[in-house]
Amino acid sequence: QSALTQPASVSGSPGQSITISCTGTSIDVGGYNYVSWYQQHPGKAPKLMIYDVNNRPSGVSNRFSGSKSGNTASLTISGLQAEDEADYYCSSYTSTTPYVFGTGTKVTVL
Amino acid sequence: EVQLVESGGGLVQPGGSLRISCAASGFTVSSNYMSWVRQGPGKGLEWVSVIYRSGITYYTDSVKGRFTISRDNSKNTLYLQMNSLRTEDTAVYYCARDVDGYGPFDYWGQGTLVTVSS
Numbered sequence: 001q002s003a004l005t006q007p008a009s010v011s012g013s014p015g016q017s018i019t020i021s022c023t024g025t026s027i028d029v030g031g032y033n034y035v036s037w038y039q040q041h042p043g044k045a046p047k048l049m050i051y052d053v054n055n056r057p058s059g060v061s062n063r064f065s066g067s068k069s070g071n072t073a074s075l076t077i078s079g080l081q082a083e084d085e086a087d088y089y090c091s092s093y094t095s096t097t098p099y100v101f102g103t104g105t106k107v108t109v110l
Numbered sequence: 111e112v113q114l115v116e117s118g119g120g121l122v123q124p125g126g127s128l129r130i131s132c133a134a135s136g137f138t139v140s141s142n143y144m145s146w147v148r149q150g151p152g153k154g155l156e157w158v159s160v161i162y163r164s165g166i167t168y169y170t171d172s173v174k175g176r177f178t179i180s181r182d183n184s185k186n187t188l189y190l191q192m193n194s195l196r197t198e199d200t201a202v203y204y205c206a207r208d209v210d211g212y213g214p215f216d217y218w219g220q221g222t223l224v225t226v227s228s
Binding site (some may be wrong): 001003032034036038040045046047048051052057087089091092093097098099100101102103104 | 145147154155156157160168170204211212213214215216218219220221
């Protein structure tokens with residue numbers, strides 16, 4: 001099971017919106033609505049931001065939203081803030097392993 | 111309050127063994143799907159192993175035959191026995207909870223560092 005593909009880095013200015021893509025295949029992202037997104041600050045454990053493609057856990061800002069089209073899922077951060085600077089990982093249920101993570105994206109707030 | 115606390119990490123020589131633990135509170139380990147996820151230095155997250163409510167286990171290919179996941183219901187604790195350790199197993203190991211077996215991982219521990227080096 002290969003890792004899901006994410007861009008290595010994405011950047012934006014405060015207040016802007018950015019989108020991170022997560023590309024898999026029909027046995028993971030494309031086959032199930034079980035895509036989740038995690039935020040990880042340096043030296044910290046990952047934090048769940050989005051689950052089941054487009055659902056936010058209680059306490060997560062509504063500036064974070066998720067979507068999916070075919071084999072590609074996306075995380076959008078609107079109204080970018082300095083505190084959003086972190087690494088972001090997607091994850092999906094798969095018919096094989098049964099979990100797989102994305103390669104990770106470093107978000108920089110300019 | 112849900113909490114996961116890992117312990118047992120440390121320095122081990124290549125070919126050696128180590129067992130790491132994850133003590134849970136605020137929920138029952140055996141009623142959930144519990145995973146180990148690792149992160150090598152400067153690298154991304156990698157799912158390692160899961161134990162289902164039923165006791166069925168799965169492993170990523172690179173650790174099959176070397177690592178064993180288990181739980182002690184009386185202690186509400188998850189374990190990962192790691193044998194024949196390789197330098198590439200060096201990582202922070204996190205335990206994480208999945209409620210229904212499809213993801214997401216809604217709670218994570220703080221991680222324990224395993225360093226494999228001579």
